[in-house]
Amino acid sequence: MKPVNIGILGLGTVGGGTAAVLQDNAAEISRRLGRDIAITAVCAREEARAKAICPTAAFERDPFALVRRDDVDVVVELFGGTDTAKDAVIEAISHGKHIVTANKKLLAEYGNEIFPLAEEKNVMVQFEASVAGGIPIIKALREGLAANRIRSIAGIINGTSNFILSEMREKGSAFADVLKEAQALGYAEADPTFDIEGHDAGHKITIMSALAFGTPMNFASCYLEGISKLDSRDIKYAEELGYRIKLLGITRKTGKGIELRVHPTLIPERRLLANVNGVMNAVRVNADMVGETLYYGAGAGALPTASAVVADIIDIARLIGAETENRVPHLAVQPDEVQAQTILPMDEVxxxxxxxxxxxxxxxxxxxxxxxxxxxxxxxxxxxxxxxxxxxxxxxxxxxxxxxxxxxxxxxxxxxxxxxxxxxxxxxxxxxxxx
Amino acid sequence: MKPVNIGILGLGTVGGGTAAVLQDNAAEISRRLGRDIAITAVCAREEARAKAICPTAAFERDPFALVRRDDVDVVVELFGGTDTAKDAVIEAISHGKHIVTANKKLLAEYGNEIFPLAEEKNVMVQFEASVAGGIPIIKALREGLAANRIRSIAGIINGTSNFILSEMREKGSAFADVLKEAQALGYAEADPTFDIEGHDAGHKITIMSALAFGTPMNFASCYLEGISKLDSRDIKYAEELGYRIKLLGITRKTGKGIELRVHPTLIPERRLLANVNGVMNAVRVNADMVGETLYYGAGAGALPTASAVVADIIDIARLIGAETENRVPHLAVQPDEVQAQTILPMDEVxxxxxxxxxxxxxxxxxxxxxxxxxxxxxxxxxxxxxxxxxxxxxxxxxxxxxxxxxxxxxxxxxxxxxxxxxxxxxxxxxxxxxx
The missing domain is CATH 3.30.70.260 (ACT domain)
Incomplete structure (x- = not known):
């Protein structure tokens, strides 16, 4: 079979990792997929860097030019953010390109525009890397657990926060000190707000909630409470009582509506989630037939995230040209079955x-x-x-x-x-x- | 779309569970799949039981008659064992039927006949339920981690043994006493050999090894050592040294060959696998790009196993009629890329x-x-x-x-x-x- 041609938007950490995975594991990927994956075009800030990373790909300074290229079947959006990324993805879909993205913010905030447009244009939008990095949790929710009614999801889905909480517990340190350490190690951004105040986890639990319950994205209704006000005394007292404090994203279907919330949470120390330490992520899913399942792995980093990006490219490559009308739906349920449901106000949780x-x-x-x-x-x-x-x-x-x-x-x-x-x-x- | 028609061979624990999942979650499954799943025929020992469980399905006493029926698109083999099950699956494939099976023994011992025949006849054989029950580990290995070279897998993949080891540790009891308790609880068979001597785990790690490394099934070369000779003193001493003893299935690619083995194993108590207790299963995968991932859940039981069986039916139903030549290959790599590799003798491990x-x-x-x-x-x-x-x-x-x-x-x-x-x-x- 002919190679599948991809164009990459953005060659930062994840973009560079994606190029590395495609190059280093090219033989193994072809052995599995039965065809090659070719990077035919890249869009990045610096042409020199682009040429160094992807020497055979065409360089495009303009993302809108890249997404219109005839030699691009799949657009891999790794810009992040919602400015250019959103417009470029919409332009790409409008031109009939399939999309792979790691962009949780884009999907949680604009998924309700993007997915219907993708369905209208009959293209696939894959987003395994947007939640919990390399852990194949989107595939588990949409496919592996497809026979179940999902009851609840609880996840450690922000590595920065989990690293800080793990260090606070192990060393008894104050939040501010551990944050500085995390910044020095590269686990926290210079402006850490997005991670430590729960926004990042909120985007991810919003996406998982939509998949679990077949709703549109409800990020605006997601309760967000971060870890910046946690006192190390509370971590210590929790431990004395047999609990650990973790920043959890939680979504649960109840008789009154869907819970959708991010906050520090005491959980019993015997639970596997309580023993997920450092920057690692884990997602616990409770479903009616299978019961409790849990998925653990690296939630960030160039190569783990790229592992998910490339798995999505492979999934799309298997279906390009197939005359199936029955792909896995974007939000797990058929588009006409996606239904708005009440998000429970926190006062009612x-x-x-x-x-x-x-x-x-x-x-x-x-x-x-x-x-x-x-x-x-x-x-x-x-x-x-x-x-x-x-x-x-x-x-x-x-x-x-x-x-x-x-x-x-x-x-x-x-x-x-x-x-x-x-x-x-x-x-x-x-x-x-x-x- | 028309319903996809399935015929079920065997209405024991998993067969009954499968019928229950299809009935209880019919609406949710259709909401996801976009079509219904109809049980058109069943083969079981007792017609009365079959009629009670699947009142609208045709009853066939002869499995070979069921697999030839025109109103069966997918044969769901839940007999277990390798006698009738093997012949019926081969007959079904020969008649162009897709297969879903939970039968680890069948695949580990006869997969090298079954998969090539399936490829010749262009049918899908799905087997998520054959390893670790409801945990979608086959999907993770074949699809979710498809961008990786897998390095090693270590799994707690026999619930009976893990229950016995957990009880021996918690209560300090002797193996024989806990085995009796497990039998009384229904966690161990009257003849427990298959579970406690490592055969069951051997079948499962054989299947995962083939998927991880793109080899044929190598069950005959799998080293099997069970837990029946474990002394509770060793469990106690291990604990004093900071270890837990678990029955692990292990497969690892080394420069000299592939390790493939099942035996009691000391693992550090801080590892997540060490904290998987009772009848639960968990599989740890180490891969070059994503690093360590772990998958946890119920490894047995009617409904968890049925969750995996029905997920497989859904996967097949999405692709029936699709003109794709590029399905996920049975053994993760393209059929012509499946290569025999040296299985390392234990002396060389x-x-x-x-x-x-x-x-x-x-x-x-x-x-x-x-x-x-x-x-x-x-x-x-x-x-x-x-x-x-x-x-x-x-x-x-x-x-x-x-x-x-x-x-x-x-x-x-x-x-x-x-x-x-x-x-x-x-x-x-x-x-x-x-x-």
């Missing part, structure tokens, strides 16, 4: 909670706090006085049973109104990962 | 080792043992006297550095020849899971 309260160390304080929790229908699983901060202030950790979030918020507001309590109270959600 | 020696508790014994190890080029990582068995006998645990297996065997033979040492010495292989 049911969870259990970890609270840390600093209060005057005098008789009656615990009783008042417990009473206000009860008044708001919050029942206590454990209440532990962790010791004395100074001569007059004690630190109290409370684990609650499941309750609806508006109740815990009302209870916290009432407790914070007590004269004997310092403001603010620390609240971290908990997940048993048993459902 | 390089590993580190755990030894437990009972010897007379007198001066000079340790020195003699250490000397014989050194004489055979085995270097010692740790040597611990674990205490005294009786007044005159001590128990010594030795961890070695990596060495070729023939050396450790020669060292063991030499040590066993000492008058002061009791026979036999316990030897368990170790894997760092770092490569």
């Amino acid at each position: 049911v969870s259990s909670y970890y609270l840390r309260v600093q209060a005057e160390d005098k008789p009656g304080t615990l009783g008042k706090i417990a009473g206000l929790l009860a008044d708001n229908q919050v029942s206590i699983e454990a209440l532990i006085q962790k010791g004395v901060i100074d001569k007059t202030t004690a630190e109290i950790v409370i684990l609650t049973h499941s309750t609806v979030e508006k109740n815990i918020k009302a209870a916290i507001a009432a407790i914070e109104a007590l004269d004997c309590v310092e403001v603010p109270i620390t609240m971290i959600r908990m997940e048993s990962l048993h459902d | 390089v590993s580190s080792y755990y030894l437990r020696v009972q010897a007379e508790d007198k001066p000079g014994t340790l020195g003699k043992i250490a000397g014989l190890l050194a004489d055979n080029q085995v270097s010692i990582e740790a040597l611990i006297q674990k205490g005294v068995i009786d007044k005159t006998t001590a128990e010594i645990v030795i961890l070695t550095h990596s060495t070729v297996e023939k050396n450790i065997k020669a060292a063991i033979a030499a040590i066993e020849a000492l008058d002061c040492v009791e026979v036999p010495i316990t030897m368990i292989r170790m894997e760092s899971l770092h490569d």
